[in-house]
Amino acid sequence: MDSGLSDPLPPHVVFYPFPIQSHVNTTMSLAELLCLAGFRITFVISEHGHSRLAQYTDTLRRLSASYREEFVFKVVPDGLDPDAPRSDDNLWKIYDNYQKDAGSLFRELNGASPVTCIIADGLMTFSIDVAEELGIPLIVFRLIGPQCFWTYFNVPQMIETGDLPIKGEEDMEAFIRCSDLPSFCRVADPLDPFLQYIIAETLQTKRAQALVFNTFDQLDRTVLEHVRKHFPNVYTVGPLHKHLKLRLAQVSGAQSQVQFNSFWQVDRSCIAWLNKQPPRSVIYVSFGSLTRMTREQLMGFWHGLVNSGQRFLWVIRPDLVAGHEQGSEPIELRKATEERGYMVGWAPQEEVLEHSAVGAFLTHSGWNSTLESLVAGVPMLCWPYYADQQLNSRVVSEAWKAGLDMKDICDREVMQKMVNDLMVDRKEEFLSSTGKISKAAKDAVTEGGSSWESLDCLIEDIKAMRACSYRCLQ
Ligand code: UDP
Numbered sequence: 001m002d003s004g005l006s007d008p009l010p011p012h013v014v015f016y017p018f019p020i021q022s023h024v025n026t027t028m029s030l031a032e033l034l035c036l037a038g039f040r041i042t043f044v045i046s047e048h049g050h051s052r053l054a055q056y057t058d059t060l061r062r063l064s065a066s067y068r069e070e071f072v073f074k075v076v077p078d079g080l081d082p083d084a085p086r087s088d089d090n091l092w093k094i095y096d097n098y099q100k101d102a103g104s105l106f107r108e109l110n111g112a113s114p115v116t117c118i119i120a121d122g123l124m125t126f127s128i129d130v131a132e133e134l135g136i137p138l139i140v141f142r143l144i145g146p147q148c149f150w151t152y153f154n155v156p157q158m159i160e161t162g163d164l165p166i167k168g169e170e171d172m173e174a175f176i177r178c179s180d181l182p183s184f185c186r187v188a189d190p191l192d193p194f195l196q197y198i199i200a201e202t203l204q205t206k207r208a209q210a211l212v213f214n215t216f217d218q219l220d221r222t223v224l225e226h227v228r229k230h231f232p233n234v235y236t237v238g239p240l241h242k243h244l245k246l247r248l249a250q251v252s253g254a255q256s257q258v259q260f261n262s263f264w265q266v267d268r269s270c271i272a273w274l275n276k277q278p279p280r281s282v283i284y285v286s287f288g289s290l291t292r293m294t295r296e297q298l299m300g301f302w303h304g305l306v307n308s309g310q311r312f313l314w315v316i317r318p319d320l321v322a323g324h325e326q327g328s329e330p331i332e333l334r335k336a337t338e339e340r341g342y343m344v345g346w347a348p349q350e351e352v353l354e355h356s357a358v359g360a361f362l363t364h365s366g367w368n369s370t371l372e373s374l375v376a377g378v379p380m381l382c383w384p385y386y387a388d389q390q391l392n393s394r395v396v397s398e399a400w401k402a403g404l405d406m407k408d409i410c411d412r413e414v415m416q417k418m419v420n421d422l423m424v425d426r427k428e429e430f431l432s433s434t435g436k437i438s439k440a441a442k443d444a445v446t447e448g449g450s451s452w453e454s455l456d457c458l459i460e461d462i463k464a465m466r467a468c469s470y471r472c473l474q
Contacts, residue, residue, distance in 0.1 A: 010038050010040055010070075010466070011039045011116035011117065011462050011465065011466040012041075012113050012115050012116050013034055013040070013115075013117055013462060014041075014044065014074075014106070014117075014118045015027055015043045015119050016119065016121060016124065017121045017141075018098075018123045018124055019049045019078055019086070019098075020086060020091070020290065021263045021264075021289035021290075022288065023123075023143050024045065024263075025260060025261040025368070026143055026240055027119075028261050029240040029244040030119070030240055031071070031119075032063070032248075032258075033243065033244055034459065034462070035067050036247055036248070036251060039070075039459075040070050041071045041072070042072055042113075043073050045073050045074070046078040047075055047078065048078055048086060050073060050075045051082075052262075052263040052264075053263070056263065056266065057261055059259070060073075074109060076101065076105060077101075078094045078097055078098070079093055079094060079096070079097030079098075080094065080097075087290050087319070088292070095124070099126045103130050103133075106118070106127070106130045107134065110134055110136065116136075116462060116466045117136065117137045117139060117209070117462050117465050118138045119140075119141050120138055120140060121140075122141060122144075122201060122202075122205060123201060125200075125201050125204035125205060125207075137465050139208060139209055139458075140208040140212070141214075143368075144367050144387075144388040145213070145220065145388065145391075145392060146220045146223045146224050146227050146236075147220065147391055147392075147395055148182055148388035148392065149202065149213070150223050150226055152198050152199065152201075153230070155185065156199055156203075158185075164185055164190060165185075165187060166178040176394060179390065179407055180391055180393075180394035180407070181390060181391065182391050183384075183385075183387055183389070184198050210235060210461070211231045211235070212236075212458065213235070213236050213237075214237065214238035214239065214367070214368075214371065216236055216239065216444035216445070216449075217444065217451075217454075218443075219400075219440065224236065235454045235458045236451060236454050237451050237454050238371060238444075238451055239372070239374070239444075241371075242375050242442065242445050243445035243451055243455065244258060246446060250447070260349065264289075264346035266348050267344035267346060267347065270313055270342055271351060271355070274313065274352065274357040274358065277311055277357040279357060280359035280423075280427075280431075281310070282310070282313050283312045283313075283359065283362055283381070283419055283423060284313050284347075285301070286314075286315035286347065286361075286363065286369065287317075289366075291320065291364045291385040291386075292320065292322060293385075295321055295324045297321075298324060299329070300410040300411060300415065301383075301410065301415065302329065302333050303412035303415075304412040304413070304415025304416045304419065305341070305419065306333055306337070308415070308419035308423075309340075309420075310340075310423050312341045312342075313343075313344070313352065315343075315345070315346060315347050315349075316344075317345060317346065318345055350372055350376075354376045360379050360381060360422045361373045361381070361403075362419075363381070364383060365380070365382045365385075365389040365390075365392040367392060370392050370396060371441075373402075374400075374402060374441055375442065379422050379430035379433075379434050380396050381403055381404050381406060381415075382405045382406060382407070383406045383409075383410065384405075384407060400433065400437060402430065402434045402437060403422065403430060403434075404422060406418060
């Protein structure tokens with residue numbers, strides 16, 4: 001209905017991601033999608049993240065050239081020394097620091113230019129208190145899959161019925177086994193602070209205006225039905241990395257040049273190496289931005305890969321393995337790596353997965369890596385590390401039939417067999433499943449697809465918030 005009032009300003013949306021690599025990158029895709037729709041964006045980013053983007057990407061220059069004042073960063077401290085690792089227990093320190101400063105931050109942003117809505121990371125629902133105090137609508141963006149969100153939502157009930165804490169392997173026959181529950185459930189004490197934090201964050205989401213997931217309806221249909229019974233406003237707008245590229249291409253009429261918003265130096269030499277490999281012959285190995293492993297685990301993977309006889313491209317982040325000295329590994333491993341392997345510190349992962357030489361992905365089952373692999377139609381060998389990854393790997397293998405789950409095992413023989421199952425013996429079967437999911441994912445983010453329409457709804461609903469707040473000001 002036309003209110004008769006002309007609204008001179010576009011909606012102003014503040015994005016508030018938890019400042020780690022994967023959350024910042026994915027949230028920036030959503031932010032840019034809203035900027036493309038004509039919104040003004042303020043993107044809160046840590047000094048650390050901002051300086052990494054400036055150092056390793058052209059993101060800041062590209063956004064400023066494309067959107068000028070319509071996409072601005074609000075750079076804030078995260079409370080850590082510049083060189084401190086942004087992982088493990090330090091993440092709590094960042095959380096505390098963000099929580100401490102949230103009130104003054106949002107008051108300042110709202111004072112400078114009235115905020116239509118905040119889109120906050122689902123790990124930081126303390127921002128709901130601030131938003132309520134300031135009368136600003138808040139939407140939660142969860143960067144995990146809906147299966148994991150739904151599991152977290154049901155944890156209190158599982159504690160009540162005595163299913164948690166986990167006692168043993170009593171439910172080995174069930175679809176979701178004890179070992180598939182998110183790692184935070186692997187505690188002896190139901191009052192464990194981290195488990196309680198996860199429960200609280202999930203339940204707090206009910207106070208938000210809406211919930212956004214980086215997924216698409218066809219992938220997670222059943223669980224989304226459950227979630228929607230408790231959260232009426234759910235937007236499914238993913239896979240966002242693909243969605244952004246397609247919308248940008250629609251606007252500019254050309255293939256989009258948008259790159260990953262990397263916190264590390266991307267080593268593109270691996271693309272030249274991939275160009276020389278036969279089709280579907282390489283297993284790409286990467287454990288994301290936060291996983292750490294022991295030297296024994298590294299050696300287990302390495303022997304398994306080498307013994308599989310397959311070619312491999314392996315991302316070994318400088319901080320992946322504690323106490324490993326480069327050059328200290330057995331000579332036969334180094335020799336085999338020179339023959340049919342390649343290693344980099346950080347890869348252009350989306351491009352690697354889309355490369356025709358890549359036939360499989362050994363992954364830690366982070367949600368973004370999982371989606372990127374599905375979009376590229378690449379089967380996965382899953383070695384989940386923590387958090388949602390234990391559940392993601394089970395869903396990949398059992399629900400989507402898109403790979404194999406190595407859960408909790410880092411044995412060279414198991415690994416060797418699974419690599420060959422995936423790349424040789426059952427290759428066609430897995431390629432067929434991932435091919436179908438890839439097509440469904442691309443359809444979802446094409447005009448008229450479910451994620452495209454869901455994003456349009458989100459855009460319209462935020463515009464309605466703007467119109468409403470504007471009317472209130474008259
Ligand atoms: N990634 C990358 N290059 C690498 C390794 C990872 O660009 O060498 C990106 C990957 O494409 C994904 C993100 O880092 O978007 C990792 O996110 P995910 O949710 O999978 O795991 P997390 O890092 O949060 O554990």
